[in-house]
Amino acid sequence: MSLYPDSRLNGEGLRLSYGDRNIVENLSVGFPDGKVTVIVGANACGKSTALRAFSRLMKPEGGVVTLDGKSIADHPSKEVAKTLGLLPQSPTAPEGLSVRDLVARGRHPHQSWWKQWSEEDKIAVDAALEATGMTDLADRDVDELSGGQRQRAWIAMAVAQETDLLLLDEPTTYLDIAHQLDVLDLVARLNRQSGRTIVMVLHDLNLAIRYADHIVAMRGGKLIVEGPPKEIITREFLAEVFGVAGEVVMDPIMGHPVVLPHSTIAR
């Protein structure tokens, strides 16, 4: 059973595979409500695949993902879309799409072919632009923006979807360090201001430690350890999860652990 079986988004005994290639085996994990959870692990450890299963993009071969206590597959898809938002890794926008139009597309699950644009949609879009600091850039085309601005625009789209849970797959890919901090500060703010539950996959372990309330570490398709960064980040964690020898020190200013990788461990 998962550590947080009562959380709104929970998985029990998940087995995930592409064709006959097993990616994730017997994964039981729940994401604490109202917190920021970061899934970490080496390349190909199954973290992005797990995120796909939790966002209903992939059907588990075994086990079940539950949303609000009911199998996510049994919810009407529109209802899921109003509860759980997803930002895929490096999404692309077609030429000529303005930021405002992109953000307005996040309202899709709230609309239908006979009810296309309401006052509520307008309020949600304006609020999302405001929350992400994109109001001044709203009329620019997405493909003209810098990498960091573009990622903020996509997050604004996900914000406009107004979901209680937001899943992000490597939201900092291709960004320089300042823009990585910028994007993750924004995500953290979304969590604090509105109590949204955030689940994200991150590559950079030190950023994961800094922004996560809860870390889920995977290796070889299995859950290795989960818990608050301060409790679980140790030399042993580095060796076991990433196969890296190094030191863990305390950041004297930010007050959280920092990983100093020294070498890979032959295995």
Add this chain to the structure above:
Amino acid sequence: MRLKPRASVVVAILVAALLLVAVITLALSVGDRATNPVDLVRALAGLGEENVVYAVREVRLPRVVIAVVVGAAFGIAGGISQGVLRNPLASPDVLGVSAGASVAAVGVMAIGALGGPIGLVPIPVATLIGGFGAAALIAALGFGAGFRGRSLLLVGIALSTALTGITQYLLTRMDVAGAQSAASWLTGSLNARGWGDTLPVLIGAAVIVPIVLMLGHSARALIFEEDLTTNWGIRGSVVRVTLLVCSVALAAIATSAAGPVGFVALVSGQLARRAARVADIPPILSGIVGALIVLVADTLARTVFPVQLPVGVLTAIVGAPYLLYLLQRPRRGRGAL
């Protein structure tokens, strides 16, 4: 106060519709003898000089109507397939649907000339079968490639070339008169077309366009990758296949009425998207743009040249350079329309 996000589409539709009304009026007025606006209105009501009434109601009106209807059908068909396949080249004429419809129609003409039951197949039916046959072949051959993207387009272009070869062969087997009329049909021509050719297109459009509009909300989201649209609760493959069937049917029926008028399907959606300044292709607007293109081209084809040209010649003169432009321009990012 800002307009709502789709306001630019509504404005563009209104402007294009007004323009279409103006061009229709002009097209009804020009011919061997120009008709002034007062006489035009009177002639439409059946009043006035007999030969003017005849020219307006019996000669020009059917031709204007068929140009508008066929142009709209090609425009909508092209806009849909380009949007669904996320590629500005992916219109029915480039993909081989028009070539499939053509080979079936010319086949019926060629074999029908020899006598026998095949000659009894109506051309609209033949073009539908040919268009869907070609589409099914493209889908089957492109299926391994994931049913979208560039490989599907390459399959379509290859198939189109092969089918055109067969059509050419059929032409060589026909007698001179038959080959000449088939060749003129193949260029795309509205000469001597009447209400009987228009009606099947109108009926087809009346069935298909409402389906396209109902799927519009989901279709607009297809500009994004599947992970996002699935998260939004859209059944992407159902929407895609339904829309592609609609596109093929519209293109095939339009081809039956006017022949494969080239490049209209290719150009209309792109012009519509740019005019409305949106990232997707609005179907109604691309229909109006298609109607405008065919009507302007046909009106020029029948008035400014010493001989009546097939409308397809004029659309090709405009469309071919545009196709070259699309082929050579650098692409910004994946999924750029």
